[in-house]
Amino acid sequence: MIKIGNIEIADFPILLAPMEDVTDPPFRYVCKMFGADVMYTEFISSEGLIRDADKSVKKLDFDEFERPIGIQIFGHDINSMIKAAQYAERAKPDIIDINYGCPVKKVVAKGAGSGILNDIPKMVKMTEAVVKAVETPVTIKTRLGYDDDHRDIVDIAERVQDVGIKAITIHGRTRTQRPRIPADWTLIGEVKNNPRMHIPVFGN
Numbered sequence: 001m002i003k004i005g006n007i008e009i010a011d012f013p014i015l016l017a018p019m020e021d022v023t024d025p026p027f028r029y030v031c032k033m034f035g036a037d038v039m040y041t042e043f044i045s046s047e048g049l050i051r052d053a054d055k056s057v058k059k060l061d062f063d064e065f066e067r068p069i070g071i072q073i074f075g076h077d078i079n080s081m082i083k084a085a086q087y088a089e090r091a092k093p094d095i096i097d098i099n100y101g102c103p104v105k106k107v108v109a110k111g112a113g114s115g116i117l118n119d120i121p122k123m124v125k126m127t128e129a130v131v132k133a134v135e136t137p138v139t140i141k142t143r144l145g146y147d148d149d150h151r152d153i154v155d156i157a158e159r160v161q162d163v164g165i166k167a168i169t170i171h172g173r174t175r176t177q178r179p180r181i182p183a184d185w186t187l188i189g190e191v192k193n194n195p196r197m198h199i200p201v202f203g204n
């Protein structure tokens with residue numbers, strides 16, 4: 001058994017990756033029936049959530065049978081992320097996941113999603129702030145680095161582990177790599193085999 005915080009999951013678990021407009025409750029129902037061990041909501045804007053935007057609040061909905069389930073949030077402002085995590089926590093998810101992987105231009109331009117890979121100290125600070133703001137285990141999902149010159153994930157993984165995340169999911173591409181090129185699993189392997197790492201590392 002591996003553990004995310006106190007949540008025990010299978011030795012080789014299959015996680016349903018968060019996908020906007022895809023991983024809604026009906027889709028998750030089907031994935032649960034087919035054996036998903038852990039599932040995530042679609043990403044939810046912290047700015048939308050703290051302003052009670054219908055679209056964001058609706059994405060917090062889940063059913064008991066979906067557990068263990070993570071709510072994924074994203075944003076660029078540390079205070080908004082703290083408030084959004086506390087808001088999400090009231091829905092009683094098993095996990096709160098931070099999206100540091102979204103490559104979409106309008107998200108990255110603000111420094112959210114994978115945009116934060118341009119500012120690792122801020123990424124670590126935001127992660128620590130969210131971890132401290134909630135009791136729910138916090139996980140992150142990110143990429144190998146911002147671009148080919150900054151494949152920093154081995155260092156990043158250590159630093160976010162040190163501030164208290166309970167698991168990390170790594171998408172084997174950088175922000176600037178096109179989605180159709182094959183994912184690079186070697187660096188994911190390096191993170192996994194790093195003796196400093198003691199939290200679960202999920203390859204994506």
Ligand SMILES: Cc1cc2nc3c(=O)[nH]c(=O)nc-3n(C[C@H](O)[C@H](O)[C@H](O)COP(=O)(O)O)c2cc1C
Nearest residue numbers: 017018019020022042043099101102141171179204
């Ligand atoms: C339609 C779609 C929506 C996505 N939305 C999210 C999201 O909300 N949060 C997130 O972390 N990743 C999101 N992703 C990325 C996936 O979780 C996953 O990392 C990615 O699809 C893996 O790459 P692959 O599709 O080449 O296997 C999305 C991907 C797709 C295709």
